[in-house]
Amino acid sequence: MVLRRRGGGSNFGLMLLLANLFHVGFDRIPPVTLATIGVNTILFMNILPNYNYRVPHLNEVCISVKTVWFMQEWQRLILGAFFHASDMHLYYNMVSFLWKGMHLEKKYGSLHFLCLIVSFTAITNIILVAISYGLGHHTDQLHYFTDCAVGFSGVIFALKVVATYVSPPGTSYIMNFIPVSSRYACWAELLLIQVLVPNSSFIGHLAGILVGLLYVKTPIGSILDSIFSLVTGPTSSSNRGHHHRFQSSGTTGYRMQTRSRGQNYSHRNQPSTNNDDEDAELQQAIQASLQESNRQRSTATAPPLVDHNDMNSNYYRPPNQMPSVDDFDKVRQARLARFLQNH
Numbered sequence: 001m002v003l004r005r006r007g008g009g010s011n012f013g014l015m016l017l018l019a020n021l022f023h024v025g026f027d028r029i030p031p032v033t034l035a036t037i038g039v040n041t042i043l044f045m046n047i048l049p050n051y052n053y054r055v056p057h058l059n060e061v062c063i064s065v066k067t068v069w070f071m072q073e074w075q076r077l078i079l080g081a082f083f084h085a086s087d088m089h090l091y092y093n094m095v096s097f098l099w100k101g102m103h104l105e106k107k108y109g110s111l112h113f114l115c116l117i118v119s120f121t122a123i124t125n126i127i128l129v130a131i132s133y134g135l136g137h138h139t140d141q142l143h144y145f146t147d148c149a150v151g152f153s154g155v156i157f158a159l160k161v162v163a164t165y166v167s168p169p170g171t172s173y174i175m176n177f178i179p180v181s182s183r184y185a186c187w188a189e190l191l192l193i194q195v196l197v198p199n200s201s202f203i204g205h206l207a208g209i210l211v212g213l214l215y216v217k218t219p220i221g222s223i224l225d226s227i228f229s230l231v232t233g234p235t236s237s238s239n240r241g242h243h244h245r246f247q248s249s250g251t252t253g254y255r256m257q258t259r260s261r262g263q264n265y266s267h268r269n270q271p272s273t274n275n276d277d278e279d280a281e282l283q284q285a286i287q288a289s290l291q292e293s294n295r296q297r298s299t300a301t302a303p304p305l306v307d308h309n310d311m312n313s314n315y316y317r318p319p320n321q322m323p324s325v326d327d328f329d330k331v332r333q334a335r336l337a338r339f340l341q342n343h
Contacts, residue, residue, distance in 0.1 A: 013087030033101030062148035077125040083150045093152045100159045115228040124154040127207040149201040154208035161212025
């Protein structure tokens, strides 16, 4: 959100956030997801213990070309994401992050997910500053240099792209009633949020989408995973198969690769789901359904009526004599017996 002024308010958003957390259940929320929500909430409420540390004001952490590039206050690239302009700003961001965090942290593991959040935070805000600088330079509009943004929404958009990529394709409902293909949902939300909340940071949200696409569609994702493995270890489930992501084409989404006939279908570059029993059961059901469909297509393909090899090997036919009806029956029975034996 582009910083204007932090309103007083009744902290209704904080109560809604707490109600959502209780509804989901604290025991069901993975640790990094819960800790991230906690850090954002504590910083907003300014309830840190008094260890001679003062929680910065929004003007001291917000992100802009002026503060980051010209004033070289690089710490804002991280700090700015964890501060929010109002309780409702915090509520909407944290509820959106809650579901993405629960999904991705189970998929990737807590350490990898933590690395993902930190790297996405820095890269998203770097791209935010770069885009704003380019627009200000080419349009001579001063506000591109001075507009100051805070909030976690850019990181959330990046995580949304990743969540879309690791999930089967489907339909998402924007605002619970607008159906959109899941692979285009982030773009629909980008436009809809800007219409409903003109004060939101369009460039920050766009930067988040670009970061998510860079991670899942380019070699940058493999480079980041290699760096993450220094912390998570080389056997981290999140690293397996990720280095092929940039080879896929088309819009961000889940992709299946079709093999030659007679072989099963496989899910390409799917992260390991050893820690997610529900996803494992889903994938097994999909795999079984595809295998059954493949078998049905095979059995529906009838063998040729006459196979010259069968005719020559299963009965004697004098030269220049056409086969009789009995000959055809023998061929059909022999061919069917061999077909059933092979299948």
